[in-house]
Amino acid sequence: MRVAVLSAEAVPYSKTGGLGDVAGALPKALKQVGVDSLLITPCYLQTKGEYLWHTAIDDLWVHWRGTPFRAKAFYSEANGSPTFLIDAPEYFHRDSIYGYREDHERFAFFNHAALVLLERVGRPPDIVHLNDWHCGFAAVELSAKRRWDAYWQNTRTVFSIHNMAYQGVFGADELWKFGFGAELERNAFMSNGAASAMKAGLETADMLSTVSQRYAQEIQLPENAYGLDWLVRQRADRLIGITNGVDYDVWNPATDPEIPAHFYADDLSGKMQCKRSLLEQFSLPANLERPIFANITRLTAQKGIELMKQVAGEILAAGAYIISLGSGESRYEDFWQRLRDHAPRQVGVYRGYSEPLAHKIEAGADIFMMPSKFEPCGLNQMYSLRYGTVPIVRAVGGLDDTVQNFDLVNGTGNGFKFGPYRADSFLEKIYEALFAYADQDTWRRIQLNGMSEDNSWENAARKYVQLYEWTRN
């Protein structure tokens, strides 16, 4: 089976969050289970030159906004699977990956160019796997093309929702510029008087998936789907949840090149060295018996920063450390900065994005906080499990599917999980975790329960193969 995966970001070429991790790892995992997979993603200013192996197509002529537009395509296998990177500096060589007024135009172009590239390559894929709103355009284009273009006749589409909160909404008067002037296509985009690329993908793809089973249920409710719950319900028989995997080639404490000492489920001594060095890196005193609470995230309302703000004082009063790595909304960046100024001997803050530091924190921390308001899947809780860093999460989306509450009587469970989006519910779990941490054997039990789990991509990739097969039939 031949599958082309399209994504706005993919590791190691680009990443702002979990979508990058997933789109980088899935094609590799698909290849390992026998799929002929191909990744297509933009080439950004941020994409390192060393990953661009060679120019595959120097003259990728794309008919765009009424005129011919010359793009290029680089080839690479830096993520472990064949990859084409669409090079169009006008659209993708910018200071950041997202955040521009014309993002919809940038990704509409990316989608169209990717399909031109697939035509140029010569053999149509069986499945085009589209990810998030950035790829909704290709779902519409393919469903239209299939009606009159023999090349695409046997190609089917899968559209994966990674986050319903971002829908790629823009003025419907622009649709004609991107080639979606016909009524049928225009209607696919229309949502509350504007065009929505997410809605277009949901409506026109042959099959839908999302990144956890729980989220597949949640987005059928009005409070979680930002106006599109009706459409998700309408197409629920075509929607499945497949929980993301972890790329253990990248996130593995036994081999991780970013951490100061390696460690294993049966020998955690290296983790203590990682903790010592993490405290040192943040200029915090080396009280190794005190737990480190950590958080690594995009600083947006989704991630429950408000709740962390409300419990931080209690964590500090218990004598623990807090370490935060993140960037995003200034109100949240300011909060972490203020907390550090308030307790400089207990709080470490790095404002920004740092891949190496993310690994060092996963390895050196004791407890990982993820009190998300909503969380389609979440990857850090699964990385934490592998690094013996016990997660405290809110029971939503993929967090609910991957974390089981620790049961002191039976010794089962890999973390702590609370329900209501309230500081007192979160605090209850923080106290439970502190209580468990105080007893070495109990804590070791929880760590081992998490470390021994297999959340590898192989399982998830097999489920995607099954989904692709259903989609073809």
Ligand code: ADP
């Ligand atoms: P989301 O995709 O909603 O941001 P996920 O938990 O799925 O959430 O994935 C987030 C990914 O981004 C993880 O790999 C995490 O380590 C990484 N990440 C987030 N913020 C930062 C940061 N400031 N520095 C380094 N890595 C980060």
Ligand code: GLC
């Ligand atoms: C989104 C979600 C996150 C998920 C990631 C990868 O960014 O917010 O929960 O893990 O996509 O699927």
